[in-house]
Structures are given as structure tokens and as C-alpha cells.
Amino acid sequence: MRIRRKYLFYALAFTSAIIAAAVSAIDAKIINDVITDDPWAFGVSCFVVGTFVTLIIVLIFSIPLKGKSLGSKIIDPSFRRLRLVRKEELKYHTLAGIGNAFLTIGYFFLLSMFGDPSAVLPFSQIVILYLILMESIVEKNIPTLSEIQSSLIVTFGAILVSISLTGTLTLESMAIVFLVINPAWVLFSIYQRKLKLLKIDKRPNDALNIRFWNVVFACIFVVIMVNIYDLFIGSSHFLAGITASITHFGWVALTMAVTFFSYVFYIRALGIGKASVTQAVRASTVLFAIPFSLLLAYLNIIPPFSTDPVMLLIKVIGTTLVILGIVSFALNLVKAYVFINVKTGVPIEETMKKLWNIRGVTRVTATAGPYDFIVKIRTRTLVKGYEQIIRKIEEIEAIEEYKWESVLKEWEDI
Amino acid sequence: MINAYILIMMKPGNTDKAITAMRKIGNVEKISVVAGEYDIVVRVHVKRLENLLKVTEKIQMINGVKKTTTQVIEKELAL
Numbered sequence: 001m002r003i004r005r006k007y008l009f010y011a012l013a014f015t016s017a018i019i020a021a022a023v024s025a026i027d028a029k030i031i032n033d034v035i036t037d038d039p040w041a042f043g044v045s046c047f048v049v050g051t052f053v054t055l056i057i058v059l060i061f062s063i064p065l066k067g068k069s070l071g072s073k074i075i076d077p078s079f080r081r082l083r084l085v086r087k088e089e090l091k092y093h094t095l096a097g098i099g100n101a102f103l104t105i106g107y108f109f110l111l112s113m114f115g116d117p118s119a120v121l122p123f124s125q126i127v128i129l130y131l132i133l134m135e136s137i138v139e140k141n142i143p144t145l146s147e148i149q150s151s152l153i154v155t156f157g158a159i160l161v162s163i164s165l166t167g168t169l170t171l172e173s174m175a176i177v178f179l180v181i182n183p184a185w186v187l188f189s190i191y192q193r194k195l196k197l198l199k200i201d202k203r204p205n206d207a208l209n210i211r212f213w214n215v216v217f218a219c220i221f222v223v224i225m226v227n228i229y230d231l232f233i234g235s236s237h238f239l240a241g242i243t244a245s246i247t248h249f250g251w252v253a254l255t256m257a258v259t260f261f262s263y264v265f266y267i268r269a270l271g272i273g274k275a276s277v278t279q280a281v282r283a284s285t286v287l288f289a290i291p292f293s294l295l296l297a298y299l300n301i302i303p304p305f306s307t308d309p310v311m312l313l314i315k316v317i318g319t320t321l322v323i324l325g326i327v328s329f330a331l332n333l334v335k336a337y338v339f340i341n342v343k344t345g346v347p348i349e350e351t352m353k354k355l356w357n358i359r360g361v362t363r364v365t366a367t368a369g370p371y372d373f374i375v376k377i378r379t380r381t382l383v384k385g386y387e388q389i390i391r392k393i394e395e396i397e398a399i400e401e402y403k404w405e406s407v408l409k410e411w412e413d414i
Numbered sequence: 415m416i417n418a419y420i421l422i423m424m425k426p427g428n429t430d431k432a433i434t435a436m437r438k439i440g441n442v443e444k445i446s447v448v449a450g451e452y453d454i455v456v457r458v459h460v461k462r463l464e465n466l467l468k469v470t471e472k473i474q475m476i477n478g479v480k481k482t483t484t485q486v487i488e489k490e491l492a493l
Contacts (some may be wrong), residue, residue: 405450408448411444
């Protein structure tokens with residue numbers, strides 16, 4: 001199927017956000033009604049049961065169907081079957097697994113220390129800005145000013161939507177969010193993106209195997225960390241977790257099964273867009289969570305939804321900001337091809353490297369035909385395209401002439 | 415595996431129908447409508463050079479296609 005790449009990205013990120021909102025509703029039910037006394041036990045059981053449930057799901061999606069697998073037909077076209085981790089993936093899976101483990105441990109540490117983390121959790125949305133910072137340092141595609149602006153709008157909007165009057169805001173809880181949860185999410189997100197961009201057997205890596213192995217690696221790290229914690233504190237959270245995995249299998253399996261689909265779509269979106277932009281669009285979870293919260297409040301599972309006019313106004317402003325931020329991401333994107341002819345006497349590799357080093361260049365191809373190079377450009381505005389790309393191309397001495405062709409619309413095989 | 419770009423010039427008024435026809439051709443990875451000397455840029459992924467000829471032929475048979483230029487990819491750096 002050939003669809004527009006932009007549509008696919010937003011469809012994946014929004015689907016992931018809607019499912020994540022459903023997961024948060026199931027989690028609220030589990031924490032309030034099922035596992036009330038020990039949030040650590042819930043954390044351990046999530047990964048233990050999650051590994052089992054994810055394995056079953058991926059095995060079901062590995063069933064062959066008309067020459068392809070069931071998973072490739074309905075979830076991710078790159079998926080063939082469940083496979084072992086490849087050598088080149090090991091480092092990324094380890095780091096993404098550590099990220100996921102710390103993220104989870106940080107969250108359950110908050111739950112166990114403060115009971116109600118509602119006041120501090122909205123600040124986890126600032127992870128979008130952490131991702132921007134990381135991309136600026138380590139990635140070639142540095143975020144543009146308009147991407148930073150849109151990210152800030154979404155971040156502040158998401159904080160306002162998820163803001164809560166309950167719970168306490170302490171220095172320790174803020175430190176856990178800013179120094180543990182957010183950096184762990186960055187690790188989790190950046191390395192899952194790197195995994196998705198890897199080629200396995202000359203094919204794009206698939207989201208189902210990435211998710212399965214992430215759960216396995218995170219499970220190993222969580223079990224190690226909880227056991228160390230138990231050893232120092234003298235608690236028995238690990239045993240409680242194993243017991244909870246058996247006694248509350250149904251609920252935990254449900255939340256992990258639904259989480260699986262949320263992350264598979266998230267990983268697929270990560271393979272298309274930047275981690276920061278994907279995260280910003282996925283922040284719309286806070287909007288999709290509103291109907292679920294209303295339902296849970298109606299069913300008396302969580303406290304009633306605040307009808308305080310000031311809180312409602314804050315939430316309306318937050319919602320508007322999130323929508324505005326996401327819309328501005330969607331509208332500000334310019335893509336172009338530049339067809340280039342070079343002078344003789346300069347090594348092709350050298351020119352290729354110089355073109356590749358230009359910010360905004362996403363693809364450089366050396367070709368046989370009337371043009372020597374075809375370069376793909378991605379920029380947020382045409383002005384930036386001129387200032388950052390054309391000027392740099394003109395600085396390369398080997399280039400004899402070039403033609404800029406702006407992309408008006410694009411379809412891609414998915 | 416061979417990857418190539420096919421740069422297409424169109425006669426005015428046929429672009430929409432031509433794109434619909436191109437979206438049905440196998441081996442076509444990406445279709446970009448562009449503004450400039452060319453009208454459409456198609457990225458193709460084929461197993462053999464012979465198959466590239468078949469895809470080019472199919473594109474040339476589409477009503478409204480005036481001229482095609484094929485650029486075979488020799489080396490690529492991509493994000």
C-alpha cells in the first residue's frame with residue numbers, strides 16, 4: 001500500500017496515544033482495586049507477565065498467511081517472524097532495556113514514596129525537551145527553531161492538561177522525575193528509534209521484535225534492580241511481584257497486551273519521525289485520557305473529575321496548546337530534491353561526504369545518469385532551505401550546477 | 415538489488431490520473447510530485463536491471479508522461 005508518509009506517521013503516533021490512554025485507565029483500575037498495597041509488586045508482575053504475554057502475541061503474529069506473516073499483514077509490513085536478537089542490535093537493546101527498567105522503577109518509586117504522584121507526573125512531559133537536547137547533541141538532524149517552538153507549546157500544553165490538585169510536589173519527587181524518569185525515557189526512546197532504523201537481512205527492522213526484546217531486557221534489569229533493593233531494604237517486593245503475577249494474572253496480562261500494541265505503533269512512528277516529534281505527538285495521550293478518566297470517575301474507580309472552573313479553564317488552555325503544537329508540526333515541513341552535476345577531477349566520495357554533512361540533508365545518492373548526485377532535503381521552512389542548504393551546496397567547489405525541485409506531495413510504499 | 419530514481423516530465427492536465435496509475439505499479443517505492451524542471455520523481459526498487467526496464471516501460475505507457483530520465487543509484491547515504 002502506498003500512502004503519504006506524513007499521514008502514516010500521524011496515524012501511528014495517534015493510534016499509539018489512544019491505546020496508551022486506554023492503558024492508563026486499566027492501570028488506574030489495577031492500582032486502585034487490584035494491587036493496592038505494593039506498587040513494586042505491580043512493576044515486577046508487569047514485566048514478568050508482560051514477557052509471557054508479549055511472547056504469545058508475537059508468536060500468534062508469526063503465523064504464516066499467504067506467503068507472509070499475520071503480523072506483517074496487519075501490524076508492521078517489515079515483520080516476518082519472532083527471531084533472536086542480532087549481534088548489531090544487542091547494544092541498543094541493552095540500553096533501551098535499561099531505559100525502560102529505570103523508567104518503570106522510577107515510576108514505582110514515586111508511587112511507593114508519595115502514594116499519589118499526580119502533582120509531579122505532568123513534569124514527565126518535559127521529556128520532549130530532553131529529546132530535543134539529545135538530538136541536538138548526537139543526531140545529524142538537529143531540530144529547527146520551529147520544531148523547538150512547537151515542542152515547547154506541546155510540552156506546556158500537556159503539563160496543563162495533566163495538572164492535578166491532588167498529591168504533593170516535593171524536591172525528592174521532582175528529582176526522581178527530572179533525574180530518573182525523563183533521562184530513562186530518553187534512553188528508551190532514542191535506542192528504540194536506532195533499532196527501528198537498523199536494517200536486518202537488508203530489510204527494515206520490525207517493531208514487533210523490537211518490542212518483545214525490549215520487554216525481555218527490561219524484565220531482566222527490573223528483576224536485578226528489585227532484588228538489589230530488597231537486599232538493602234530487607235523488603236520482599238520481588239516475591240510479592242511473582243505472587244501478584246499469578247494472583248492478578250488476568251488484569252496484568254490485559255494491561256501488558258494493550259501496552260504491546262501502543263508501543264508497536266510508537267516504535268513504527270519512531271522509524272519515520274524524530275524521537276522528539278514522535279514524543280510530542282504522542283503527548284496527545286493526555287487528551288485521549290480525558291474520556292477514559294470521565295468513565296473511570298463515573299464508575300467510581302478514580303476520584304470525580306474536577307469541575308472547578310479554574311481547573312477546567314487550565315485544561316481547555318492545555319488542550320488548545322497541545323492541538324496547536326501538533327498542527328504546527330504537521331504544517332511546517334518542506335522537502336526537496338536537489339539534482340547535482342559535479343566537475344571532474346574531484347573524488348566522488350569526498351563530495352558525497354561534504355553533501356552529507358550539510359544540516360537538513362537526509363539522503364545523498366550517487367547516481368549513474370544525467371546527474372551525478374540526487375540529494376533529498378528536509379527543512380521546516382524554505383528560508384532555512386536557502387540559508388542552511390543552498391549556501392552550503394554552493395560552497396562545495398566540486399559542484400558545477402544544481403537544480404532544486406521542491407516536493408509538493410509524496411506517497412510511499414509502507 | 416537495484417534502486418533507481420525515474421524523473422518524469424508530464425504533459426499538462428494529466429498528473430493526478432498518472433499518479434493513480436503509478437501507485438498501482440509494483441516495485442515503486444516512493445512517488446513525489448515536484449515543482450521544477452520535472453513534475454514527478456519516482457523511486458524504484460528492483461531485483462535486476464531487466465526489471466527496471468519493465469517498470470520504466472510501464473511508466474512510459476501511462477497517458478500524459480512526456481519524458482522519463484532514469485538515474486540508477488550507485489551509492490547511498492541515508493538517515
